Amino acid sequence: MNYYIAVVMNKGKKVNIPFYAEDLVKAKKHAKAKFKGIIIKVTEGSEPLDARFSRFKKDLLKNIQKKKIKQDNLIAAIRQLAVMTNASISIYDSLKEISEASDEPALIKVFGKLADDINSGHSLSASMEQFRFELGNLTIAMVQLGEKTGNLDDSLYALADMLEEIRSNFLKFKKAMAYPRNVMIAMAVAFTLLISYVVPQFKSIFEALHAELPAPTKILLFLEKAFNEYGAFVLAGIFISFFTFKYLINNYIHIRYKWHEFLLRTYLIKNVIKFSTLSRFTLVFSELIRAGIPIVEALETSTDMIDNLPLKDKLYSVIKTVEKGGTLNTGLKETELFENMIIQMITAGEDSGTLDAMIEKVAEYYKMRFDAIIDGLSEAIEPIMLFFMTGMILLLALGIFLPMWDMGSAVKN
DSSP states (O other): OEEEEEEEEETTEEEEEEEEESSHHHHHHHHHHHOOSEEEEEEEOOOOHHHHHHHHHHHHHHHHHOOOOOHHHHHHHHHHHHHHHHTTOOHHHHHHHHHHHOOOHHHHHHHHHHHHHHHTTOOHHHHHGGGHHHHOHHHHHHHHHHHHHTOHHHHHHHHHHHHHHHHHHHHHHHHHHHHHHHHHHHHHHHHHHIIIIIHHHHHHHHHHHOSOOOHHHHHHHHHHHHHHHHHHHHHHHHHHHHHHHHHHHHHOHHHHHHHHHHHTTSTTHHHHHHHHHHHHHHHHHHHHHHTTOOHHHHHHHHHHTOOOHHHHHHHHHHHHHHHTTOOHHHHHHHHTOSOHHHHHHHHHHHHHTOHHHHHHHHHHHHHHHHHHHHHTHHHHHHHHHHHHHHHHHHHHHHHHHHHHHHHHHHHHO
């Protein structure tokens, strides 16, 4: 958000009103809608230090307080909303009923505010925009679909199914990561205990040698000193770094973009992100096409729900290609995200007029690829675990025993 100053003539006096907006166009619209009087001009200004600090504090507290609705509760709430909408109960009454029946604070807050906005004349999707973090991009995209087609209940049923599938994939991922995670935690705890309690026992012996210690021993002694003397500062530094990084990721889009690019180059993670994104994109796109939504609108809605920014940019380029009169298969091919087989399937679907059925098959294919990656995750992580385990054992063994062997040789000589 940028800092703007609106010069407003109100009751014969010029008043400078500072506020925040994404760009100058939105700043002018905001000034006209919110400020009483005649808007003389709106200019971008230099944000004062106290205002900058106040915004930083406000954003930090906002990020800490923000909580996503638990997936199980959200799925249940969406299913309830679908049933009540199908039974011709008003959206306001449905939201109010779900909010009052829930015992989760985040859901009560979000659905209560949605009900109030609906009562004030706003659409459901427009009201949901302010809760994009809590509800997720997919929820908003499917509600928009329901409003466009006039079949909100069908869209909500489909949304609940999609959210259940995403949750199922998440549980698979969590299960696949459980064994490697537990092993790594056990290794970290064991290594910390050895560094904190075992290495100090040998420290006095090593110091008595008055000899040049080998590199592994120096590393162990350095780690021992860091843990025992600066452990609290190290932990504090880790926590501060984590929350600072989280703040930067949430509030600065260029930093978030770089982080997402890094993830797309990271071993294992890149495939999980790529195929989960393509699976979700094609799934929503197939639902939109089947509902009769024009391709450009379907692409916009499907792309809006993508979280990874570099992938989002590539898929936005497809919209530009189609808007210029190009075919869908050409736009998808230019992204270099889709295999030749997929491009051929979509080409065949466009030529034969069965694009909706073909996109559905593509969605099934990417779901299968994603499931295969999740199923093989444990095996793929094993080499990394072995590498770390071997490194830790070698460091401890060489760090402790090399000087002892030197002592033994000195005694024999």
